[in-house]
């Protein structure tokens with residue numbers, strides 16, 4: 001049994017000066033019960049907390065650590081950059097090289113602008129799409145997360161063409177009215193929205209593989225269907241690849257599925273662990289961004305030299321070592337096969353969705369294809385399972401509605417350790433269920 005008195009004490013202290021004790025809500029363990037662990041260091045597949053406990057990592061900072069923690073290629077690039085000052089607020093060679101690298105890797109990007117987070121990337125992309133089309137509304141999908149920008153914190157009303165209502169206090173109904181929502185994988189609902197708002201929709205934005213309602217796979221023809229609607233109606237198609245970019249393939253989900261969006265947003269892996277985001281797309285659209293064009297978007301620390309060094313080292317490594325993706329595929333497939341065998345043996349109702357090195361277990365016997373079906377999962381059982389895994393030194397995302405992110409540091413031996421822990425944790429969770 002892993003004890004965590006130091007983490008518990010820090011969490012208690014944190015609540016006095018930080019809202020909820022954490023700087024991002026997903027880090028709190030509210031959905032699964034218990035207190036978050038406070039981390040000290042991490043290397044390869046392992047993370048170490050304030051209490052000296054060791055965990056095998058399956059979140060990897062929510063995606064960026066695709067090579068495991070503290071990989072030498074990235075660490076050395078950062079260390080080499082530090083003596084030259086941490087920021088200039090003026091252009092650098094590295095930004096040129098980084099832009100060229102991104103353009104060479106991501107099919108839908110001809111020009112790119114660096115920002116500091118995924119949230120900034122999506123907010124900016126929608127602004128540019130609006131500026132480019134001269135239209136106000138956009139469509140997003142239920143259960144897709146695009147950062148915490150006001151216009152993205154919207155859930156659907158009851159009907160497909162109901163205007164959105166804000167998910168969070170502080171988001172005005174005025175903002176919400178321009179966000180239309182449809183169920184994931186539902187092309188008919190999108191067509192209905194487009195018909196009801198003819199000539200008013202600037203953009204359709206989605207996660208081309210959804211990772212923020214648990215992993216949900218785009219059904220055959222869904223991405224191409226959106227591409228066709230956008231072409232016909234002059235709508236800007238935006239793939240939010242903050243999670244999937246450089247993870248599902250070196251060119252992201254758009255490369256994997258062969259559907260090219262007009263704009264792409266990036267984050268997570270692109271910074272190699274530093275706070276970085278980017279948005280890019282067709283030159284014709286990106287030329288609307290200031291100072292080339294009229295749509296304003298700026299950043300004091302954008303293209304920061306340390307962050308660019310980390311990101312470039314990470315992306316160069318992924319571009320030059322395509323075998324990384326074969327390895328990740330093999331590891332993730334091994335883990336999923338082991339879990340499937342475990343759950344059949346134990347008679348657990350489950351659905352596992354996987355694309356490459358991302359997957360989610362849902363405790364439901366229904367196929368999970370959208371947010372509604374994701375919500376059929378037994379979240380109480382997930383909470384017990386999560387804590388039983390943590391006790392066995394396996395670090396998962398503390399929510400049913402997240403994916404696991406496999407890194408190249410997970411060896412076959414560690415995958416088998418995970419599978420064994422999965423069996424024991426399920427047994428334990430079922431007994432107390």
Ligand SMILES: *Cc1c(COP(=O)(O)O)cnc(C)c1O
Pocket residue numbers: 116117118119120122145146147148207211212240241242243267268277
């Ligand atoms: C994480 C994420 C974001 C937000 O990125 P931040 O860097 O946390 O602001 C946006 N879109 C998707 C798909 C994400 O997974």
